[in-house]
Amino acid sequence: MYSRRGRTGSNPEITSSLTEDDLIERLRAMTIPEVSDLQQKNDSFIFDDMSQSGDQTDGTSSLKNDKPTRLLCDRPSIQSPDFEELEASAGTVHKNILHLRQDLDNLRKVHQDFSRSFKADMQKKLLEFRKKASRLDEHLQNKLDNNNNHFFAKELPVREQRFKLTSDQTHYRTLLADSEKQLSELEIHIELIRLNVVQTKRIEHPSQIEDFRDELTDVVKNISIAKKKYHGLEETLKQVIHAELEVIQREEQFRKEEPKRIENMIKRCRKISSTVETLQKLTQIQNDDKHFRKRKDTLV
Numbered sequence: 001m002y003s004r005r006g007r008t009g010s011n012p013e014i015t016s017s018l019t020e021d022d023l024i025e026r027l028r029a030m031t032i033p034e035v036s037d038l039q040q041k042n043d044s045f046i047f048d049d050m051s052q053s054g055d056q057t058d059g060t061s062s063l064k065n066d067k068p069t070r071l072l073c074d075r076p077s078i079q080s081p082d083f084e085e086l087e088a089s090a091g092t093v094h095k096n097i098l099h100l101r102q103d104l105d106n107l108r109k110v111h112q113d114f115s116r117s118f119k120a121d122m123q124k125k126l127l128e129f130r131k132k133a134s135r136l137d138e139h140l141q142n143k144l145d146n147n148n149n150h151f152f153a154k155e156l157p158v159r160e161q162r163f164k165l166t167s168d169q170t171h172y173r174t175l176l177a178d179s180e181k182q183l184s185e186l187e188i189h190i191e192l193i194r195l196n197v198v199q200t201k202r203i204e205h206p207s208q209i210e211d212f213r214d215e216l217t218d219v220v221k222n223i224s225i226a227k228k229k230y231h232g233l234e235e236t237l238k239q240v241i242h243a244e245l246e247v248i249q250r251e252e253q254f255r256k257e258e259p260k261r262i263e264n265m266i267k268r269c270r271k272i273s274s275t276v277e278t279l280q281k282l283t284q285i286q287n288d289d290k291h292f293r294k295r296k297d298t299l300v
Helices: 014-027 033-058 061-065 081-152 157-200 209-299
Strands: none
Touching: 081 157, 081 209, 157 209
16 A cells, blocks of 8 residues: 555546545544443454353362362353443443544535535626626617717717727726636635645645636636627727827917917907997088087078
8 A cells, every 4th residue: 555655646537536545544543432442342352251261160170279269249240231232332331432533524525515505606696686687787888879870960970989989988998807717716616725725735625616617717708708709899989089190280280379369359349340430520520510510500
């Protein structure tokens, strides 16, 4: 039988057989101290009694020559009902303890399976809830997009494209962040299981491997969806950037030309204002002359 140091090799068959032998040895060594001490006392008592009886049978000739000694009480026989009952009771207790250990192991396995299935069900329900919430969010976002598109389409088409691109980028970032978080948690669980397998040389819960494989499949699927969305965003972003550059150039031109235009209009207003003042003065002079002439005619 291989030693414990010899089980650190790379042969999986030797490792699995040695692990089973170790488990068997552990089960053999798991005994109750009180029961084992009682059995040792019984065995030692039986062995001493048998040795004494052997000495008596071997030395019958010497005992015949000697005077018989009277015992205060008779020695109990090995086949007495008390010892048989005690031995039977010890065996029954030992069997009951083994049965209790088996029941305890079964209860532990049932509890582990139940907790594992409960966690899996909770994860599935959480994923379904997230999907429904994302669908509701997409539905509300689509309505908001339609309203904004109808509002912005009349002014500048690029604003409509920019708004739609911003919503797509938000969905892309959310999907990628969730996938990255799920991937990080999966890496932590896999690393803990790997360290446990390195230390114990066995997999305690093989069913978890399938759960991790399914979760990894979901992560890869979400990453592939995010990759496709990124390619679509890249093409849309190029178009929006080109259109926005034209808008920026027009707005930069507006920023430079509008002050000159305003100053020119102010100059025109000043010129008109001076002209209006001159005309107003002329009108006043003419009114004064007219009034003077009427007064002169009346005097004549």
